[in-house]
Amino acid sequence: MAPWVRTRLRAAPGAAGALALLVALTACLAAVFPRAVDHYEDAGLRHAVDRANPARTSVQLYAPQPDLLLPQHLREDAVRPETLARQYAKVLAAVPGPLGVDRGQSTYGARTTDHPETTDPWLPRPYGLPARVSLVAQQGLADHARVRAGRLPRTTGEVTATTPEVEAAVTAETARSLRIKAGSVIHVPGVDREPLAVRVTGIVAPRDPSGAFWSTQPLLRAPALVPLPGADPPKYWLGTLLLAPEAAPALLSTAGIPERYWQLAPAAGSLHAHETPRLKSAVASLEAGPGLRNVRTTAESLMQANTELDDVFTSYDRLRTGIAPLIAVAASGAGTVAAVVLLMAGGLAADRRRSELALLRARGASLRGLTARLVAETAVVALPAGALGLAAALLAVPAPRTGYALAAAAAVTAVACLALPLRAAAAHRAVRVHTDRADLTSTRPSRRRTIAELTLLVLAAGAVETLRRRGTSGSAGDQLVSLAPALVAVVAALALVRLHPLPLRALARPAGRLRGVVGHLSLARAGRTSVSAVLPLLALLTALTTAAFGGSVLAGVGEARDRAALLTVGADARIEAADTLPATLPDRIRRSPGVHDLVRVSIDHMARPQDGPSSVPLVGADLGTYAGLAARTGFGPFPERKLKATARADGGSDSDALPALASPATARTYGTRPFLVRLGDGNTVTVRIVLVRKQTPAVSGSQFLVVDRAGLSARAARPTALLLTGDRLNAADLRRATGAAATVQLRSEERDGYVDSPLQSGAERVYTAAVAAGAGYAVLALLLALLRTAPERVALLARLRTMGLTRAQGRRLLVLESLPQAALAATGGLLTGWATIHLLAPGIDLTTIALAAPQGSAGRTSLRTDPLSLTAPAATVLLLTVGVAAAQAWWSGRRGSVRELRAGDSR
Incomplete structure (x- = not known):
């Protein structure tokens, strides 16, 4: 078998190189798709967590102050940093996967939950109400703050509940609002003792004000004017004094009702969208499940937990679920086009080598042996090309999972390896020396083909009806529904192939009565096209429909954003006072x-x-x-x-x-x-x-x-x-x-604001890539079909020139011969795309991908036809067909007829 493979590769290096390039490109695109989806979904999840306030996303565990019946030294030990640190380590160990913790922004400490009035008259009283303060002894202040004035607080000796004075720091915003300076002393009411004196030793500025360390408890960073319950508008200032962690025991004797706390910030870099269900389960476990029970057993029996991180995950998952079905439709369409082009390439290769394989069968080659040799021949080319495409995809797009990319590249490689052998095996089951010409206008479709086409028709009708009834919101994971546009294109292509001979037969007779020979000859040549032209037509129509559908989706998304922005602003710009x-x-x-x-x-x-x-x-x-x-x-x-x-x-x-x-x-x-x-x-x-x-x-x-x-x-x-x-x-x-x-509001700025998540922009890029891939494969299918028949056309043109055909007539002949199939594909693609959009529009809702959150006044965003997406690919097919035919005629005219005749005979 090895000599066979070497001989074939040496005999046709161009064909082998073209196959390798096609497989590598297709495998790369197939492997990139799931990684690109993972990449933008992960970015969307991290964006959702980053945008949410840390007060919502941090998991806050807390426990009340130690029992008042315990000895005083045990109560003090329970709030000291050493004890809290041990409990913090046990809390971290109990966090269930895959939820990760950002240890740099997570912390622990002790704080007062009630805020008693201060007795210092120098603190501001905007409504005559005395200011109040919160005492917080939080671990890690030195790592998260820069000293603006003075120094960080510290302790001298061991602090107990009876310590008369402790040191603290305040943020610059708190100092400015409450008129605190380094050296100021604030007195906090105590319980059964004199007020606790808190000396401010430093003014600090947060290194990362929006980080979880400072923003989980917003009062740490900035004070607030708090309205008094039942009073309007009297308010009082509430600020935070940041004590050294070792000073936490002093909180036990204040009127602030202290508590211990451990706050865990999620590590955004470890969040992956495909793990969203497990992430929600992990948060639920830590909030009120096995995780919390484990923490209570190992760390603190009275510990409680609170977070809104699960709500953030749920909101993100709702957006992701709304966009995913639309992406599945794009993936199914592009995948179908790629599969058809790969099958077409194998079918054209089998048709090109029909005489060679028929001769081998006539000389005694077994069908199994011949198929095995062809598999080996294509595998030697396709396997390295598929591996190269997979490697390029893995390097191009970073993503945590490789399984889907590997499966997609393997599927592409398998189709490429088996397309030629299986097509050849089907065509050469019986040993024949001579085969009748299988003309499109004379060959009747077989019964098996009719049954297969009717089956596809039933599947397409079921997919369209399901999509119209349920819509994309209920079709996540339903592959049949996702294939609806591709199935409609395939059924339309098969119907056009059956109808193709009818106009050719109708035009052939009146063309025969014309004086010129070019029109009649071109129609006769077009009518005698081999039935192997079914796959090119199928590839063209599927690609054109996919491109039209994807382009209409993108146009619909843009139109929805334009309309919503215009509805919000009322014009191109709005100035309002x-x-x-x-x-x-x-x-x-x-x-x-x-x-x-x-x-x-x-x-x-x-x-x-x-x-x-x-x-x-x-x-x-x-x-x-x-x-x-x-x-x-x-x-x-x-x-x-x-x-x-x-x-x-x-x-x-x-x-x-x-x-x-x-x-x-x-x-x-x-x-x-x-x-x-x-x-x-x-x-x-x-x-x-x-x-x-x-x-x-x-x-x-x-x-x-x-x-x-x-x-x-x-x-x-x-x-x-x-x-x-x-x-x-x-x-x-x-x-x-x-x-x-007045305020100025522009429609363009409002429109840009609707792209609220990487989920939306990523989905748009995927759809754009699907449209580009569909259009590219349409061009590739057309070029493969034209190149397959190029040697035969050149030889025919050379023979006709020996009989007096001019160069201009030869050029018209090649163009007119190529136009029927190209015009059929272009017209069929345009009509099929239009019909597909109108059939599926009731089930396609673009609101989620366009606006992220439904705009009640804008209403539902349905799919609409986009004239440019319909006409541009079809016009490209026609122009490319005419251009290739004209270039082929010009090139053949530069070479001598004798050389072309010999080349044609050798073929």
């Missing part, structure tokens, strides 16, 4: 670069119809420009004349009512009769609803009224917001022109 805008501001803004139009509106958010308990935003607008803005944005366009303040009702008591545009909810509540609206400034206006629209640019929400600003009083009509329309608006220029008079 809490009260009224300066009179000169509209003119300044109108002169800003990029501003095309400006709409002035007055928005009264405190307007109350019929003096009711609930307010309804009342918008007073310049109707001419506002109606144009509503028409441009598509948010409740309306005829301007209907709301003109001069327009009146039919007479009587209705004549003074302002015509108003209202939301459906407002219209249902107040009807069409005139009603009184009390404005925020105390004045009233009578309005009558004449138009109902679901949305309007100036405000979002389910309740609003829009009236002509000219019908309001001068005070009520003063503009409070400007809605700007323009291209390339510059946020810095607008904010510079506005100054501190």
Whole structure:
């Protein structure tokens, strides 16, 4: 077998190199996909944990102060750093995997849970209430703080519950707010003793203010003005004094009700998305399960735990679950295209070597032996190429798991190794010396092929119906549903292959009556195409449909973000003030670069119809420009004349009512009769609803009224917001022109804010890669099909030139011969893509991937056709076909006919 393999590789090095390149590229893409998904899902999980407040994500374990009935020295020993450190080590050992602990941000100590009033008159009292302090003896202060003034606190000798004075430090923010300086002494009330004197020896600044060490207990970093229960607005200052860990026993004699605590910060770098269920189980175990029981047994029997980390994991998992089915659809489509191209490459190789293999069978080669030799021949090329593609994927994308990548690369390599041998075995089961030409227009499909096609049709119909009923939200892990777009493309391709001969037969007869020979000959050649053209057509149609579907998903995501941002802002930019805008501001803004139009509106958010308990935003607008803005944005366009303040009702008591545009909810509540609206400034206006629209640019929400600003009083009509329309608006220029008079909000900034997680951006990149892969494999399938028939075409062209065919006629012949299949694939791909999108649109919801969190006013984001995604791949196929045929004709014209004839004969 080895001599056979060496001979074949030497005889066709180009074919072997092309196969190796195809396998390496496909294996690399297949192996990269699961690693890319793991990579962006892990990044999304870490992003979710990092964005959450450490007070939520840290696991806080705490225990009350030692029993008051214990001897005093035992109570003091229980809060000393040595005892807490031993318990901390046992807590760390009890944390169940895969939850990791960031030991650099985790800590332990003792603190007061009640905050008694201080007796020092020099501390600030903004509402006449004395300040209060929290005493915290937390381990690791020296490693997490920089000394701004003075020094860190320390102890002299052994501190006990009766120690009269201890040292402490405060943060710079606490010192500034409470007017504390190095050397200040604060007295904390005690229990059965004199107040504890706390001398501030240093002012410190956190090295990492947002880290868990400082932010798990926010009071450590900054003081707070706390409202007194039942009092409005009296508040008192509450700050934290940071004691040395060795001074913790002094807390036992204060009125602060001390407790011991151990806080564990999760190590974000050790979090992996595929372990989310285990992570939630680990947190639950530590919070109220076996983990907590283990801690109570080994460390402290009264220990309790509290955290919201499991809620963070649940929120992330909900987002991940909403995006994963869409990614499965993209993966299934791209994988189907790659598999079809690999099978097509094997089928074309078997068709190219048909005579060789038939001769070997005629000379006595067994089918098993021939198949084994072909497997060895392809394996020698495919196995190293697959390994190379896998290695490139492992190096290109870091990820914790390699199993899925290895399986994907192995599957690609297996398909590449078996495509040629199995196709050859099927074609040469019987020994034949001569085989009839299998023309597309004359060969009837076999019964087995018909059954296989009907089976695919049933599967595709079931997948489409399931996806339409359940949607992507319920199809995670359902491979049949994920394959719906690819199955629709495959069924459409098989249907087009069956219908392909009909137009060729219909055109052949009238073309035969034409004077020229090129048209009739090109149709005859196209009609005598081998049935092996089924796989290229299948590959082309599947790739084009996948590219169109993926492109429409990306376009739908972008459109959803644009619409949600436009609905939030109301225009390309919005300038809004809490009260009224300066009179000169509209003119300044109108002169800003990029501003095309400006709409002035007055928005009264405190307007109350019929003096009711609930307010309804009342918008007073310049109707001419506002109606144009509503028409441009598509948010409740309306005829301007209907709301003109001069327009009146039919007479009587209705004549003074302002015509108003209202939301459906407002219209249902107040009807069409005139009603009184009390404005925020105390004045009233009578309005009558004449138009109902679901949305309007100036405000979002389910309740609003829009009236002509000219019908309001001068005070009520003063503009409070400007809605700007323009291209390339510059946020810095607008904010510079506005100054501190109002806030500036741009639609582009709002849109960027919807990409809230690496999950979204990662999923978009995967879809973009799937679209690019689909388009690339479509081009590859077309090139493989054209290159397979290139020698035969060149030889035919050389023979016809000896009979008087000109170069221009030869060029037209090759182009016209290639166009039927390319036009069929392009048209079929366009129609199939359009049909697939419309069939599956009811079950595809892009809201999660587009906005991360549903925007109630924006509604559900459904899949829509994107003209560019439909037409661009199809047009590329046509242009590439014509270009390759023209280039082939030009190249053959540069070579002599005798040489081409000999080359064709040798083939």
